[in-house]
Amino acid sequence: MSEFTPPRVAALGHQLIEIHQHLRSLLDDIARLPDFSRELRAHCLAFCGALDRHHTGEERGMFQVLAERHPGLRAILAELRHDHEQIAALIRRVEADPTRAELAGLAAVMESHFTFEEKRLTSVLNELTP
Template identity: 70%
Template sequence: MVKCLAFCGALERHHTGEERGMFRVLAAKHPELRPVIDELRRDHEQIAEILRRVAAAPSRDELAGLAALMESHFTYEERKLVEALNRLR
């Protein structure tokens, strides 16, 4: 359980960093990506809610839901943003 909570904390910090940094830069330099960023932000909100439930009362169902959402989120994020991120270098 300790590893799970550590991972959840790292995940939350990762998403907070994206919100404060990368998403703002991408939205400013690539306005066409704003709908994608909005969708990713909605995912972040859903993930944060699941993390709160996991912290309060972990269950296999919550963890399975979190894993499925995370996989979908990262796949979408990579597919939609990697080209723009590479151009920022």
């Protein structure tokens, strides 16, 4: 590490869990908003954008590094990419019509995806060195 490289505050796997927890919290906040309100729509759009940026960042960064350093994870990464495609389709549906049913569907798929990703990648990410 050079003198200009800041030390990592938390292991990467734990950072991933923190990001997921933040996204879960945002979704919980949305669930408390009144149906068909401007506030609900605005929060849904903001949340969907944040979730999409998170997954785009994973694919452009973390997944590429993991595929290079841990070829045995490529099948898992492919499954996670497939999840991202499904979630992106759900995001488009929520953005078009932010109903409780659409949000519940997105929440269920997102939770399953996050849990799988955390179980499969946290320890590997925690061992990565910069």
